[in-house]
Amino acid sequence: MSDPLAPLVSAALRAGAAATAIYERCVAPEWKADGSPVTEADRVAEAIILEALARDFPGVPVVAEEEASAGRVPDIAERFFLVDPLDGTREFVGRNGEFTVNIALIERGVPIAGVILAPCLHRLFAGDGTSAWQGEVTAEGTVADRRPMRVRAAPPEPxxxxxxxxxxxxxxxxxxxxxxxxxxxxxxxxxxxxxxxxxxxxxxxxxxxxxxxxxxxxxxxxxxxxxxxxxxxxxxxxxxxxxxxxxxxxxxxxxxxxxxxxxxxxxxxxx
CATH class of the missing domain: 3.40.190.80 (D-Maltodextrin-Binding Protein; domain 2)
Structure with missing residues (x-):
């Protein structure tokens, strides 16, 4: 595959679109045993990502937040995925738009690839272990204006x-x-x-x-x-x-x- 991050980007975009549709309906949250909120969007987005990863990476375990909350955690190997289908559920409920879809690939304890989508901000960030980039998410659900990212030199006042x-x-x-x-x-x-x-x-x-x-x-x-x-x-x-x-x-x-x-x-x- 020419772009190893492409399946993760695709899954995040689809999950983000589904979460945004629910966000626009102003759904009320439920509350988990630990006091944290959960919404329909968390579950729908997670199901989309789990289906995509099972198809594109058969046999690679996936640890996902809502599955884990329900006690469904697979045995992990040296290589596995970590998924937060809706990071910032409080932001989602508070309607400030600062929620994200997170997918990461772990190998021997090290996160070697990751994708983060901020649906309401129309920004997508990705890294493959050697380089990172960001892009703008279009109304059609594609990524445009893809450009490299690099941390900046420490300024005098960080x-x-x-x-x-x-x-x-x-x-x-x-x-x-x-x-x-x-x-x-x-x-x-x-x-x-x-x-x-x-x-x-x-x-x-x-x-x-x-x-x-x-x-x-x-x-x-x-x-x-x-x-x-x-x-x-x-x-x-x-x-x-x-x-x-x-x-x-x-x-x-x-x-x-x-x-x-x-x-x-x-x-x-x-x-």
Whole structure:
């Protein structure tokens, strides 16, 4: 296949179109046991992606958020997919348009390819492990104006992005101790995309996230020259099992950065 990301892009576009149709109907959310919202759009988008991946990548396990919430988690191998069919459901419900469709391919714990679609913003971001690109989604559901992405050199005053719906005192303290004055809030995995596109520089996260929240963003950011590391400076890895159904695939704290030179600012040892 000339473009290995093409099946992921196609699946994301179809899922995004279905989610947008539901978004325009202003559906009410339901609430899961952990207090997080879920909508018809989450389930419809996930079904579209699962069907597409089963067809295009037969035999490769897929861990998807809503399936996992229902207790349906396949045995994973060295190679598997992580899917968040609607990242930023609170943004979806709040109708600010900052929700995304996330698909990532993991190999030996490393996110090696990822696609993120922001349907309401008409932007698609992708990375294949060696290069990253973004494009505009047309009214016909195709990707136009495809152009490469690269993280920017760290400016004298870095710009941080923080969660719109899940702020934390730990994040605010981390930014204050480093005198980061420029902070933008965004929903969903768009924060990774802003770093990859050279529109921001840092994304510290101390609140709870799951692997399907971060895998596609990490793949894209690292394909654009950035990094995602733990507070100890180790790369964030995937396929974490062995806990309980509530903690399997759960991430700890991490720092996403554009220019790797910012590891020094973050007091992170270089792996």
């Amino acid at each position: 710009v941080a992005v923080a969660s719109r719906s899940h702020p934390s005192p730990e994040t605010a303290d981390w930014l204050a101790r480093r005198a980061i004055r420029h902070i933008a809030t965004r929903g969903s995995s768009l924060k990774f995309c802003l770093l990859a596109a050279g529109e921001a520089d840092l994304y510290p996260r101390f609140g709870r996230t799951m692997e399907w929240d971060t895998a596609a963003g990490q793949a894209i950011l690292e394909s654009a020259g950035g990094r995602v590391v733990t507070p100890g400076g180790e790369p964030l890895r995937y396929g974490k099992r062995g806990g309980s159904p509530e903690t399997d695939f759960e991430n700890g704290a991490f720092l996403a950065i554009g220019d790797p030179a910012l590891l020094a600012l973050a007091d992170c040892p270089h792996p």
